[in-house]
Amino acid sequence: MFKFFSSSNIYSLIQKLINFIDSIFFLILIIGLTFALVLSPPDYTQGDSVRIMYVHVPAAWLGLACFSVITLLSVLNFIFKIRNFYFINKSIAPIGLLFTCLAIITGSLWGQPTWGTWWAWDARLTSMLVLMLFYIFYILAFKLLSGEEIIVKVSSIIAIIGSINLPIIKYSVEWWTTLHQPASIKIVGPSNIHSAMLLPLLVMLLVFLLYGALIFLMKYKTEIIRIKKKNLKKI
Amino acid sequence: MITEFIAMNGYGLYVWLSFSIVILSCAVLYLKTRKTLRKYENDFLVDLQNLPLEDKNKVLETSKVAQQILATNSKVN
Numbered sequence: 001m002f003k004f005f006s007s008s009n010i011y012s013l014i015q016k017l018i019n020f021i022d023s024i025f026f027l028i029l030i031i032g033l034t035f036a037l038v039l040s041p042p043d044y045t046q047g048d049s050v051r052i053m054y055v056h057v058p059a060a061w062l063g064l065a066c067f068s069v070i071t072l073l074s075v076l077n078f079i080f081k082i083r084n085f086y087f088i089n090k091s092i093a094p095i096g097l098l099f100t101c102l103a104i105i106t107g108s109l110w111g112q113p114t115w116g117t118w119w120a121w122d123a124r125l126t127s128m129l130v131l132m133l134f135y136i137f138y139i140l141a142f143k144l145l146s147g148e149e150i151i152v153k154v155s156s157i158i159a160i161i162g163s164i165n166l167p168i169i170k171y172s173v174e175w176w177t178t179l180h181q182p183a184s185i186k187i188v189g190p191s192n193i194h195s196a197m198l199l200p201l202l203v204m205l206l207v208f209l210l211y212g213a214l215i216f217l218m219k220y221k222t223e224i225i226r227i228k229k230k231n232l233k234k235i
Numbered sequence: 236m237i238t239e240f241i242a243m244n245g246y247g248l249y250v251w252l253s254f255s256i257v258i259l260s261c262a263v264l265y266l267k268t269r270k271t272l273r274k275y276e277n278d279f280l281v282d283l284q285n286l287p288l289e290d291k292n293k294v295l296e297t298s299k300v301a302q303q304i305l306a307t308n309s310k311v312n
Binding site: 012015033036038051052055056059095098102109110112113211214215219222225226228229 | 264283294
């Protein structure tokens with residue numbers, strides 16, 4: 001079982017997964033874009049601007065999901081000292097930052113025609129901006145500090161403090177009066193989004209997931225090579 | 236019909252700009268990540284080539300990762 005998790009087995013598995021994602025990604029991307037830009041109907045109040053939702057919502061979800069994973073692995077790494085989690089977190093963070101930035105930018109482009117403003121200091125928008133700052137601090141910890149132990153400590157602290165912001169983002173639209181609309185899709189309970197819009201949203205979510213997985217695998221592969229390169233120098 | 240599709244009932248600027256920014260920034264991160272990966276693969280191979288023949292053979296015999304990097308690089312070249 002443990003032999004399966006050796007770097008050589010993980011490396012060959014990563015290569016297979018990259019090849020698999022490469023082979024299906026563009027097909028799913030084209031299907032997603034066709035649904036999002038052509039086939040899905042305009043909203044009865046927001047008109048065609050609702051199409052921005054198909055990139056804004058998956059980006060925001062994955063921005064939050066990446067930070068949740070980083071927090072969980074940081075806590076586990078802090079307690080159990082599992083070195084692989086350090087490399088996984090290092091590989092996930094840039095993807096989370098990109099998705100969070102995209103959620104903010106596309107949200108702003110959605111806000112202008114819908115609310116009449118690019119930006120408002122309301123709870124949801126501000127808490128997303130705070131998440132972006134935590135991602136930047138987290139990545140800077142890897143870039144600026146030296147020594148794996150100190151990086152693990154500082155980055156874990158940043159992740160744990162930053163995780164306090166995650167429920168604030170999720171429930172901000174319920175706790176405070178915000179410009180941002182409440183969640184249309186609920187994990188528990190009925191969602192108030194029509195299937196003609198839900199399907200394109202789910203396809204675009206799959207596109208974002210595959211893209212995120214592809215970047216993660218490439219970055220993780222780079223980390224494995226980096227370790228192997230260090231080992232070569234020791235010979 | 237195409238003009239209507241591009242105009243998106245007056246929301247075209249916002250919709251197309253959103254999708255363009257997403258696609259462009261994702262493409263930039265993908266290309267940057269791929270470039271870094273290739274650089275590390277090449278650097279690894281250079282370091283491997285610089286090893287004495289005995290050590291080089293030992294690494295290639297014992298490390299599956301080294302074998303795979305070498306195989307990938309041969310395919311690319």
